[in-house]
Amino acid sequence: MGTIVVSFNPWVDGERNFFQFTGLTEEVLSALAEARAVIFPQTVSPELYYFVRRLGKPVFPQYDLRFTFPGKIGQILLFRALGLPHPRSLCIPRICAFGPHPGAAEIPLPEPPFVVKGNHGHEGREVFLVRNPEDWEEALARLRSWEASGRYGFLLQEYLEFPYDLRVVVLGKKRLPFWREGGFRRNLAQEGRPVPCPDPEIEARALEVVEALVEKTGFNLVAVDLLFREGIPLLNELNFVFGLRLLGGEAAFRHYLEEAVREFLTNL
Template sequence: MLEQRIVKRLIQFIGPLMILSFHPCLGGDAQIILGSRPLGAPEKELIGKASAILLPQGCPRGLFEACAASGVPVFPDYSLRFRYPGKCGQAELFARYNCPHPRTSLWSSTEDFKHARDCGHQPHAFPFLIKQDGHHEAEGIFLIRNERELSDTLQHVGQCEESGSSGFVSQELIDAEGNVLRVVLIGETKVSYWKRPAVPNQIITTIARGAVVDHSWNQNLQRKAVAAVSGFARSAPLDLAAIDIVFNLSEVDPEPLFLEINYFFGRRGLGGGERFYRILHREVRNWVEKIGLDPSGICLY
């Protein structure tokens, strides 16, 4: 293939201390845009020669595992993304790292959930949430206020199971009045903003569903959330993600509760894609310098 011939020629000119980029917008000493191609022998040889590797936000598992296995520093570090996938995985992640979060139960199937209830175990009082495992940005989330809504949701989730999409969590509903605080982590930079309801009594709030982006509301809670995310990022390998936080607003002094981690996230709350990439470029350069390499060759396309 033409791409592999180009990579083979590139290998001949690569010297030591190489920064290899698989990111389409960030250049290094060498840049490879895989697209839908699998890793071939030339790419694997470059990975073996690299001193640091930059990965795309949509990095597939195979690429990350090949780069991580090389033993060189990688940005972003997606260890948690692949070790704890989906809603079920993140529930385990928050428990593993002692992150305060809403009370959550994991279910492998709707039959498991129904069996537990038949045995007298009520996971949550109404209202509560059901969240399908492989969904993000509030997709696959259902508000359960009564038996009818529970029955309808279990029927829908059961149909998804028949097509191969299994696993979900049930979760207590926090009295957040629909307000979700997002903390975007880009290297050492943290940007926080609220996703607030666009209409009264809106419980499930996302920008895609018309939520209002608010950077100024309740700065005290924003500081609490940023501190919590910063502490988490110091103890866990996480350097590029959007972490959603909720607060029980019925409490006088509520603490941040981790809701979910999004590795793919919109940029509107950050001020748009251009600002996101400027921050990303700066933080990648800082990261490269911190690991003892020269960041001057990191360019933003």
């Protein structure tokens, strides 16, 4: 077991502190070898993350399954693998899945309206509502342009008509719920706005689902977005890098983060 805390997170001080995108010099690698724990930023690369995990070092945040199941497709497969509730979703790795190819499964398009969601988008930038054949052709054109630039994969997902969605920020042992309403895209970067909890009973059920996710994955720094089918909470997606407005800004986030890291180090 090492003796020092090494931090790559600019908001958390350790005995040794490094720029999060620093070169992995002998100095850095030696410090990691001596570490009793390593603190990462949310933007940590999978290569560095898994190198440190291979060294057997405790890390915060714990992101093992984040990198094992990458992208929106990976998240849906993670929810399915863990038996956690999520919207009905069809994962498409490439447009050519629609065939004709020997061995290709037939893909029945959902009845409109349905949602098309790109594998790599953030803040709703790759999410489209398909209401008619014209919308589907427009979505396909976008998907083809993404594939031409090397960005593959998308979801076909059921459209859930519920006036609100819920984001729960997991920060260490804290669970911070934030409700949103608005247009089709309810994130604050586009059409959404925060609202008070509309139904404490539904919120309690949603927090139970989030707790099950945390227990099965070990995630301790993530924003969990949930949708609802007739009041039943469903895991929609996970955001490991997320905006801070709902939390109250950078100062509030840093307070929660420092508290979570202290907890983590105390329990080693």
